[in-house]
Amino acid sequence: MSKDTVKTTTSIGYFTEENSIETVNARMGKDVSPRLAEVMACLVKHLHSFAREINLTQEEWEFGVDFLTRTGQICTQERQEFILLSDTLGLSMLVDAINNRRPEGATENTVFGPFHVEGAPVRQMGDQICLDGKGESCLFVGRVLDLDGNPVEGARIDVWSDNAEGYYDVQQPGIQPKWNNRGVFITGPDGRYSFVGIKPVSYPIPDDGPVGKMLAALGRHPYRPAHMHYMVRADGFQKLVTHTFVGGDHYLESDTVFGVKRTLVAPFERLEHGNTLWRSDFDFVLARPEKV
Numbered sequence: 001m002s003k004d005t006v007k008t009t010t011s012i013g014y015f016t017e018e019n020s021i022e023t024v025n026a027r028m029g030k031d032v033s034p035r036l037a038e039v040m041a042c043l044v045k046h047l048h049s050f051a052r053e054i055n056l057t058q059e060e061w062e063f064g065v066d067f068l069t070r071t072g073q074i075c076t077q078e079r080q081e082f083i084l085l086s087d088t089l090g091l092s093m094l095v096d097a098i099n100n101r102r103p104e105g106a107t108e109n110t111v112f113g114p115f116h117v118e119g120a121p122v123r124q125m126g127d128q129i130c131l132d133g134k135g136e137s138c139l140f141v142g143r144v145l146d147l148d149g150n151p152v153e154g155a156r157i158d159v160w161s162d163n164a165e166g167y168y169d170v171q172q173p174g175i176q177p178k179w180n181n182r183g184v185f186i187t188g189p190d191g192r193y194s195f196v197g198i199k200p201v202s203y204p205i206p207d208d209g210p211v212g213k214m215l216a217a218l219g220r221h222p223y224r225p226a227h228m229h230y231m232v233r234a235d236g237f238q239k240l241v242t243h244t245f246v247g248g249d250h251y252l253e254s255d256t257v258f259g260v261k262r263t264l265v266a267p268f269e270r271l272e273h274g275n276t277l278w279r280s281d282f283d284f285v286l287a288r289p290e291k292v
């Protein structure tokens with residue numbers, strides 16, 4: 001930035017408790033991207049209002065800075081504690097809701113989570129995805145449809161779940177087989193899918209870091225209700241990132257990341273015959289992209 005373009009004064013004057021928002025936002029340069037300027041001005045407004053409203057003490061501010069520092073320090077390629085923080089504060093679900101408003105009848109989105117892995121094996125309809133032999137086997141069946149009820153051919157359904165002990169394969173490399181409880185299925189002209197996995201179990205999100213400490217301090221448990229993850233992609237349709245939840249799960253109404261939606265609670269029916277113990281039917285209804 002050249003000397004000429006550096007702002008040295010504002011019409012507001014020096015910073016005071018009363019004019020803090022206006023003073024900070026008046027420093028914004030002229031050539032800043034309009035969206036960046038809008039986002040930052042709003043962030044400053046809410047941050048300052050927050051500190052003012054609760055009379056933030058110096059110690060509390062220091063604690064907050066330390067908490068965020070620890071949150072950053074525990075992050076690695078495999079662990080994203082900031083997203084976990086966003087998830088447990090309900091921010092991820094809010095952003096997801098804002099960005100995935102769909103017409104009535106379309107399947108709702110929910111949080112993506114950290115355990116998806118791109119490149120899972122493409123399997124044949126009816127195949128088994130559980131490779132560790134643990135858990136109660138479950139047949140997952142349904143259709144991919146458009147909003148008029150027509151089958152969607154060529155939909156790519158990516159599925160993933162935890163194992164019977166509540167861990168994803170990527171949390172236990174060397175213990176679980178690679179691609180355990182994962183697979184990709186591509187629909188034919190009838191839009192149908194089917195695969196055999198396990199009836200998922202509820203599990204705690206990673207709670208050995210700052211987010212876990214925060215949850216404990218707030219008297220909150222770290223559990224997610226049992227669910228199967230789905231990502232459904234098809235040409236000409238919005239991408240669907242969702243779960244089906246096991247009806248009756250103890251944590252349905254207290255999911256630590258607020259991911260449950262009434263329409264995503266699926267039936268799990270106990271079967272009387274054969275080796276498969278459960279069956280869960282669920283149709284996915286895809287919406288067309290929004291017109292802009």
Ligand code: BEZ
Nearest residue numbers: 087112113114115205257
């Ligand atoms: C999950 O369902 O895999 C998940 C979602 C959010 C945070 C942690 C885990």
Ligand code: FE
Nearest residue numbers: 113115227229
């Ligand atoms: Fe999950």
